[in-house]
Amino acid sequence: xxxxxxxxxxxxxxxxxxxxxxxxxxxxxxxxxxxxxxxxxxxxxxxxxxxxxxxxxxxxxxxxxxxxxxxxxxxxxxxxxxxxxxxxxxxxxxxxxxxxxxxxxxxxxxxxxxxxxxxxxxxxxxxxxxxxxxxxxxxxxxxxxxxxxxxxxxxxxxxxxxxxxxxxxxxxxxxxxxxxxxxxxxxxxxxxxxxxxxxxxxxxxxxxxxxxxxxxxxxxxxxxxxxxxxxxxxxxxxxxxxxxxxxxxxxxxxxxxxxxxxxxxxxxxxxxxxxxxxxxxxxxxxxxxxxxxxxxxxxxxxxxxxxxxxxxxxxxxxxxxxxxxxxxxxxxxxxxxxxxxxxxxxxxxxxxxxxxxxxxxxxxxxxxxxxxxxxxxxxxxxxxxxx
Amino acid sequence: xxxxxxxxxxxxxxxxxxxxxxxxxxxxxxxxxxxxxxxxxxxxxxxxxxxxxxxxxxxxxxxxxxxxxxxxxxxxxxxxxxxxxxxxxxxxxxxxxxxxxxxxxxxxxxxxxxxxxxxxxxxxxxxxxxxxxxxxxxxxxxxxxxxxxxxxxxxxxxxxxxxxxxxxxxxxxxxxxxxxxxxxxxxxxxxxxxxxxxxxxxxxxxxxxxxxxxxxxxxxxxxxxxxxxxxxxxxxxxxxxxxxxxxxxxxxxxxxxxxxxxxxxxxxxxxxxxxxxxxxxxxxxxxxxxxxxxxxxxxxxxxxxxxxxxxxxxxxxxxxxxxxxxxxxxxxxxxxxxxxxxxxxxxxxxxxxxxxxxxxxxxxxxxxxxxxxxxxxxxxxxxxxxx
Numbered sequence: 001x002x003x004x005x006x007x008x009x010x011x012x013x014x015x016x017x018x019x020x021x022x023x024x025x026x027x028x029x030x031x032x033x034x035x036x037x038x039x040x041x042x043x044x045x046x047x048x049x050x051x052x053x054x055x056x057x058x059x060x061x062x063x064x065x066x067x068x069x070x071x072x073x074x075x076x077x078x079x080x081x082x083x084x085x086x087x088x089x090x091x092x093x094x095x096x097x098x099x100x101x102x103x104x105x106x107x108x109x110x111x112x113x114x115x116x117x118x119x120x121x122x123x124x125x126x127x128x129x130x131x132x133x134x135x136x137x138x139x140x141x142x143x144x145x146x147x148x149x150x151x152x153x154x155x156x157x158x159x160x161x162x163x164x165x166x167x168x169x170x171x172x173x174x175x176x177x178x179x180x181x182x183x184x185x186x187x188x189x190x191x192x193x194x195x196x197x198x199x200x201x202x203x204x205x206x207x208x209x210x211x212x213x214x215x216x217x218x219x220x221x222x223x224x225x226x227x228x229x230x231x232x233x234x235x236x237x238x239x240x241x242x243x244x245x246x247x248x249x250x251x252x253x254x255x256x257x258x259x260x261x262x263x264x265x266x267x268x269x270x271x272x273x274x275x276x277x278x279x280x281x282x283x284x285x286x287x288x289x290x291x292x293x294x295x296x297x298x299x300x301x302x303x304x305x306x307x308x309x310x311x312x313x314x315x316x317x318x319x320x321x322x323x324x325x326x327x328x329x330x331x332x333x334x335x336x337x338x339x340x341x342x343x344x345x346x347x348x349x350x351x352x353x354x355x356x357x358x359x360x361x362x363x364x365x366x367x368x369x370x371x372x373x374x375x376x377x378x379x380x381x382x383x384x385x386x387x
Numbered sequence: 388x389x390x391x392x393x394x395x396x397x398x399x400x401x402x403x404x405x406x407x408x409x410x411x412x413x414x415x416x417x418x419x420x421x422x423x424x425x426x427x428x429x430x431x432x433x434x435x436x437x438x439x440x441x442x443x444x445x446x447x448x449x450x451x452x453x454x455x456x457x458x459x460x461x462x463x464x465x466x467x468x469x470x471x472x473x474x475x476x477x478x479x480x481x482x483x484x485x486x487x488x489x490x491x492x493x494x495x496x497x498x499x500x501x502x503x504x505x506x507x508x509x510x511x512x513x514x515x516x517x518x519x520x521x522x523x524x525x526x527x528x529x530x531x532x533x534x535x536x537x538x539x540x541x542x543x544x545x546x547x548x549x550x551x552x553x554x555x556x557x558x559x560x561x562x563x564x565x566x567x568x569x570x571x572x573x574x575x576x577x578x579x580x581x582x583x584x585x586x587x588x589x590x591x592x593x594x595x596x597x598x599x600x601x602x603x604x605x606x607x608x609x610x611x612x613x614x615x616x617x618x619x620x621x622x623x624x625x626x627x628x629x630x631x632x633x634x635x636x637x638x639x640x641x642x643x644x645x646x647x648x649x650x651x652x653x654x655x656x657x658x659x660x661x662x663x664x665x666x667x668x669x670x671x672x673x674x675x676x677x678x679x680x681x682x683x684x685x686x687x688x689x690x691x692x693x694x695x696x697x698x699x700x701x702x703x704x705x706x707x708x709x710x711x712x713x714x715x716x717x718x719x720x721x722x723x724x725x726x727x728x729x730x731x732x733x734x735x736x737x738x739x740x741x742x743x744x745x746x747x748x749x750x751x752x753x754x755x756x757x758x759x760x761x762x763x764x765x766x767x768x769x770x771x772x773x774x
Contacts, residue, residue: 009622053617055603055636056711057515058704078700081615095699097514097715125522127484128444135512136538151523196599203600204591212583212619213590214600216442228468230440232599235396249442312482313465317445324443328484 009253010048011166013087019046022159023065030153033119034111035065038132041321042124042156046071047086050254052213053079059096060133062107066114074107101144104137108144115147122152128326129157161327162340163320168364168373170255171320171342174211175362175373178248181205182261190385191240191265195221196233198244206250216249216258216323224269225355229260229348240266240386243357249323256323258344259360259374266386272357275349276381279359282306282347283376286316286329290343290363290370296333303347304331316346319362341365342373396640397435398553400474406433409546410452417540420506421498422452425519428708429511429543433458434473437641439600440466446483447520449494453501461494488531491524495531502534509539515713516544548714549727550707555751555760557642558707558729561598562749562760565635568592569648577772578627578652582608583620585631593637603636603645603710611656612742616647616735627653627773630744636710643710645731646747646761653773659744662736663768666746669693669734670763673703673716677730677750677757683720690734691718703733706749728752729760 023035023046037043040054043063054061062074073088076096083091092110094103111121123131131138142149163171181202188201198221203214219233220226221244229247238244247260262276282303289302303315310331318325319342327335329343337343346360362373410422410433424430427441430450441448449461460475463483470478479497481490498508510518518525529536550558568589575588585608590601606620607613608631616634625631634647649663669690676689690702697718705712706729714722716730724730733747749760 050619051617052603052605052619055709057517057709058711058713058715078615078617082618097701097717099719123522127521129521130444130517130519131522132517134514134516135510135518200594200597200599204594207587207591207594210587212587213604215602216439217600218439228465230438230465231469232437232439314484322442322444324445326445328445330484332486 015164015166016046016048016087019159020065020071023155024067026153026155026158027067027122030122030155031120032122032153033067033115033147034121035152035156036111036121036123036149037063037065037156039124039130040132041160044254044321045156045160047073047083047088049083049086051079051082060103060137064110064114072110072114074103074110076103101140104141104144108141111145111147117146120148120150122155123149124156125151126154126157157326160320160325161318162338163342163364164340167255167320168340168342170253171257171362172373174250174252174255174257175259177210177252178206178250178257178259179375180209181248182246185246185261185263186384189238189244189263191387192237194235194237196235198238198246199233202246202248206248210252211250212252214248214250215256217246219244219246219260221245222355224272225351225357227354227356229358238265241269243268243272244384245358247358247360255321256319257362257374258319258323259362260358261377262357262359262381263384264381265384267383268381271351273381275351275357276359277379278306279347279349279357280377280379283345283359283361286345286347287363287370287372290337290365292337292339292365292367294337296327296329296335296337297331299329299345300331300333303345307347307349311348313348314346315348316344318342319344337365339365339367402551402553403433403435403474406546407452407458410542411454413540413542413545414454414509417509417542418507419509419540420454420502420534421508422539422543423498423508423510423536424450424452424543426511426517427519428547431641431708432543432547434460434470434475436470436473438466438469447490447524451497451501459497459501461490461497463490488527491528491531495528498532498534504533507535507537509542510536511543512538513541513544544713547707547712548705549725550729550751551727554642554707555727555729557640558644558749559760561637561639561642561644562646564597564639565593565637565644565646566762567596568635569633572633572648572650573771576625576631576650578774579624581622581624582606583622585625585633586620589633589635593635597639598637599639601635601637602643604633606631606633606647608632609742611659612738612744614741614743616745625652628656630655630659631771632745634745634747642708643706644749644761645706645710646749647745648764649744649746649768650771651768652771654770655768658738660768662738662744663746664766665694666734666736666744667764667766670732670746670748673732673734674750674757674759677724677752679724679726679752679754681724683714683716683722683724684718686716686732687718687720690732694734694736698735700735701733702735703731705729706731724752726752726754
């Protein structure tokens with residue numbers, strides 16, 4: 001791998017302090033004495049705690065953001081060494097797994113210490129969130145803590161929608177890495193190569209070009225289009241006339257890209273060429289509409305107008321610490337675009353029953369309009385060797 | 388990649404039917420009229436539905452296992468094409484994302500159709516589970532459904548502990564792939580190579596050797612040992628005297644391996660050589676104790692006796708569709724070993740304050756004792772080039 005200039009890893013303490021201050025301002029308005037966080041992205045957003053160990057479901061992890069002051073981590077002992085490398089200073093640990101409720105007891109004590117009696121504690125509960133804690137433990141916690149656990153008034157989701165410059169730099173880097181991998185696809189994909197081998201080799205290209213890891217790769221290949229966009233690879237070899245689509249979410253320093261590319265095995269059928277050009281036109285229309293103050297629904301309409309249909313699914317979404325984040329680009333979404341938002345534009349088109357094409361790019365909203373984070377594809381579908 | 392014989396992908400319908408029948412027998416004893424499943428492993432266990440699309444948190448997914456008859460899927464429309472390739476025949480879809488509670492309404496109707504009034508529906512709620520549904524939606528569902536939603540009496544977790552032959556074959560394959568990648572580590576790791584480059588290249592080796600994807604890689608390197616085992620890679624170059632540890636959970640056909648290997652950069656210090664040999668001896672003692680009828684706690688004690696300490700953390704765990712599954716190998720775990728269980732043996736040893744070594748192998752329990760799924764490491768730590 002050739003050396004390239006990459007943004008530094010991790011953020012300065014000030015990045016997290018600013019996030020906490022914004023959260024605390026919103027907590028004050030919502031009447032919340034603390035936030036209780038349990039999931040990977042929520043914990044990392046306020047602490048910078050980055051590990052793939054979340055893959056193990058055994059142990060719960062907690063971060064408490066009080067109404068004033070720094071967050072407090074209440075975590076299994078196995079995570080102490082790494083959490084002490086974060087900016088947090090108050091890190092409380094419990095043995096896990098262990099018999100009994102050691103972690104819940106420590107969390108309960110911490111919550112009661114950090115909040116006044118009778119106050120309310122917000123837990124992310126809205127769209128796209130989940131509680132990373134067994135339901136039985138959740139019930140125990142609610143019984144144990146002499147505070148009212150309520151929803152977080154969507155505070156964490158709303159904050160995460162608007163990225164800092166440092167966050168946009170990571171996503172831009174992830175996009176650049178994926179772009180280089182896509183540019184090398186002709187090295188690994190041609191007629192006769194099984195789709196699962198293309199998937200495997202493409203992930204290797206992503207890593208070779210600088211991905212930290214490749215949490216997401218989907219795609220499909222079929223004559224003149226494909227049936228869905230979320231399937232794992234089959235062993236069917238690519239064949240002349242196929243349209244191959246790969247959609248990757250790779251990670252750089254904890255931030256995702258999420259875009260795809262379509263390829264034709266040999267010269268495309270006229271309807272495929274037209275469909276691809278139409279998707280690019282729709283994407284450009286979405287890009288042009290993506291200005292501060294526009295609604296997410298406006299982007300949907302701009303793309304749907306070009307497509308000439310009203311797709312039932314969304315035509316894009318937020319992007320950042322997770323492969324997909326809110327809000328969705330759907331007709332009914334009235335949330336306004338704000339500088340710092342990072343979005344995917346993802347129009348789709350039906351070429352024939354059971355044969356679709358989907359295109360996707362990543363953009364960021366600035367004060368003056370959108371900028372491309374992925375290098376936008378040309379109207380002409382790329383052609384791979386079919387012999 | 389050379390061609391190798393791999394187990395076929397996916398399971399026959401009979402595999403899933405047997406799982407459903409076992410679940411239904413336990414549901415009858417627990418007085419449950421249905422199971423409601425929301426998470427990736429739970430849904431896949433009963434359907435075979437395999438996709439990386441779970442990386443997107445936007446949409447909920449539901450599978451209902453009734454007291455008799457086949458499971459019913461209640462899923463977003465985007466998943467219909469892939470779910471129709473599973474053995475399920477009753478697949479109900481809703482638009483998502485969408486305003487309102489379309490998915491919850493369809494799920495509620497389905498639950499009421501499949502269960503008698505006044506009955507109880509089990510939801511996995513115990514250790515290592517989570518509800519993959521926003522808390523606000525969970526509250527809405529409980530209000531809407533005229534049934535009692537209770538815990539699942541640990542039925543799904545208990546079933547998943549005992550693997551079928553087809554499942555063990557997948558885990559064995561994942562272990563073999565990782566074993567080949569570890570054998571090639573000298574190609575990519577030597578003094579002077581930054582740890583993050585080793586991580587990246589090792590994931591490429593895993594893919595080249597046949598991994599479908601690499602959800603987990605952790606590791607560390609430090610002089611004479613390392614401080615923790617869950618950190619992502621730093622950019623610090625490997626140096627003579629370092630112990631390098633890589634711990635990977637790669638996936639083949641939806642099943643994980645989870646084991647590590649330690650390497651010394653140049654000849655190991657005597658205390659490192661001794662520690663490694665002790666870890667191997669402890670692993671072998673755990674293996675020897677791993678017979679049907681033994682308790683998980685017996686394995687802990689067998690390993691702890693060799694280590695000469697009583698580590699606070701666990702010394703292994705279940706393994707399968709997830710990187711880590713229950714039960715844990717801890718002193719207080721009385722669950723008996725049963726043929727078909729797949730476990731990791733994972734002893735650790737402190738070489739000095741802040742310097743540890745961890746070793747890990749994967750085994751399966753058979754009628755007559757344990758078998759190795761990973762090819763067990765030798766007592767001598769492997770040596771990498773230090774110049």
